[in-house]
Amino acid sequence: MKLFTVGPVEMYEKTLEVAGLQLPYFRTDEFSTVMLDIEQKLKDFTHSGVDSKAIVLTGSGSCAMEAVVNDALSSDERVLIINGGSFGQRFVKLCQIHNIPYDELKLSSNEVLTKEHFDVQHASRYGALLVNIHETSTGQLYNMKMISTFTKKHHISLIVDAISSFLADPYDMDAYGIDCTIISSQKALALAPGIAMIVMKDEFYQKRIEHKPITNLYLSIKEHVDNMKRGQTPNTPAVGIILELQARLHEIAIKGSDEEILRIKNRAEYFRSQLEKHPKIQVPNYPLSNALTPICFPDGGAQKRYQYLKDKYAIYVTPSGGELADHLLRIGHLGNLKNEDYDNLLSKLEEEM
Numbered sequence: 619m620k621l622f623t624v625g626p627v628e629m630y631e632k633t634l635e636v637a638g639l640q641l642p643y644f645r646t647d648e649f650s651t652v653m654l655d656i657e658q659k660l661k662d663f664t665h666s667g668v669d670s671k672a673i674v675l676t677g678s679g680s681c682a683m684e685a686v687v688n689d690a691l692s693s694d695e696r697v698l699i700i701n702g703g704s705f706g707q708r709f710v711k712l713c714q715i716h717n718i719p720y721d722e723l724k725l726s727s728n729e730v731l732t733k734e735h736f737d738v739q740h741a742s743r744y745g746a747l748l749v750n751i752h753e754t755s756t757g758q759l760y761n762m763k764m765i766s767t768f769t770k771k772h773h774i775s776l777i778v779d780a781i782s783s784f785l786a787d788p789y790d791m792d793a794y795g796i797d798c799t800i801i802s803s804q805k806a807l808a809l810a811p812g813i814a815m816i817v818m819k820d821e822f823y824q825k826r827i828e829h830k831p832i833t834n835l836y837l838s839i840k841e842h843v844d845n846m847k848r849g850q851t852p853n854t855p856a857v858g859i860i861l862e863l864q865a866r867l868h869e870i871a872i873k874g875s876d877e878e879i880l881r882i883k884n885r886a887e888y889f890r891s892q893l894e895k896h897p898k899i900q901v902p903n904y905p906l907s908n909a910l911t912p913i914c915f916p917d918g919g920a921q922k923r924y925q926y927l928k929d930k931y932a933i934y935v936t937p938s939g940g941e942l943a944d945h946l947l948r949i950g951h952l953g954n955l956k957n958e959d960y961d962n963l964l965s966k967l968e969e970e971m
């Protein structure tokens with residue numbers, strides 16, 4: 619089996635080793651030390667600065683999205699959502715469910731997010747902006763600097779779902795004034811799905827969350843922050859994935875997170891350069907994340923190619939949904955993959971075509 623998906627992805631040997639171990643009991647000083655080590659490394663890798671905190675929730679990435687919408691936003695203020703695909707749409711749905719007034723910057727398929735989109739009326743009335751910095755459903759990577767210029771100018775809190783971008787693309791909370799970052803375990807971290815992380819600036823936490831009544835105990839950010847002070851979680855966490863996380867962050871820290879991003883970037887560039895030999899496969903011309911390459915088949919056939927690779931070779935690429943289903947496949951660059959894996963993928967794909 620070979621996964622060119624975006625999550626779960628091919629896991630590293632070390633992760634699989636940790637995943638095979640007996641789990642320890644977790645209300646111990648030893649486990650607290652693990653949690654505090656994780657917090658520090660998450661802060662380092664997101665460049666969130668000393669005045670920030672990180673927590674770990676048990677659940678997939680969407681649970682952290684929901685926790686942030688529920689705890690950091692309120693019906694008293696309006697938010698702006700960049701909606702360029704199914705993950706932007708998830709923020710929209712969450713705001714609807716939690717009664718958060720919102721407006722959308724809605725992009726059609728293939729539409730690039732540009733400065734002109736931010737010529738919005740009365741921008742200062744927005745309390746927060748929600749964005750999936752890499753909209754995984756299309757592969758578009760939004761321009762962080764452009765978004766940040768807008769939120770800084772109008773004093774808008776910037777909340778970023780970096781789930782499929784963290785450790786794949788450069789990311790810097792301090793440089794771009796990002797107040798809150800959402801991460802999950804099964805993307806570039808290449809761990810089992812099941813934990814999500816939130817990194818926040820202290821000011822964001824104090825202003826938006828700390829004083830608010832708790833309305834959802836399991837997802838309460840405040841409960842998690844209070845427990846994290848001693849390296850604990852309010853409930854039994856996914857202990858095994860947390861241990862995978864610590865081991866993985868430790869490995870990445872040896873060479874630094876920039877090195878990890880560079881590895882994924884090189885892999886994405888290698889694959890894209892090889893595509894030049896296959897003129898029938900097209901790549902959209904919006905800015906791309908290093909996490910994946912969307913490949914288009916203008917005449918259709920994406921679905922049968924997905925099936926062919928899966929059924930004949932146990933090669934899994936990422937299919938698309940909705941109107942893109944027969945025209946777009948997404949080729950992941952996260953996890954334990956090598957350039958040879960892409961050579962093999964392309965030759966099998968060529969065979970089908």
Ligand SMILES: *Cc1c(COP(=O)(O)O)cnc(C)c1O
Nearest residue numbers: 678679680705750754779781782
């Ligand atoms: C994967 C992903 C999520 C989280 O999805 P889950 O299935 O809940 O883990 C959220 N946002 C983006 C941009 C993603 O790529």
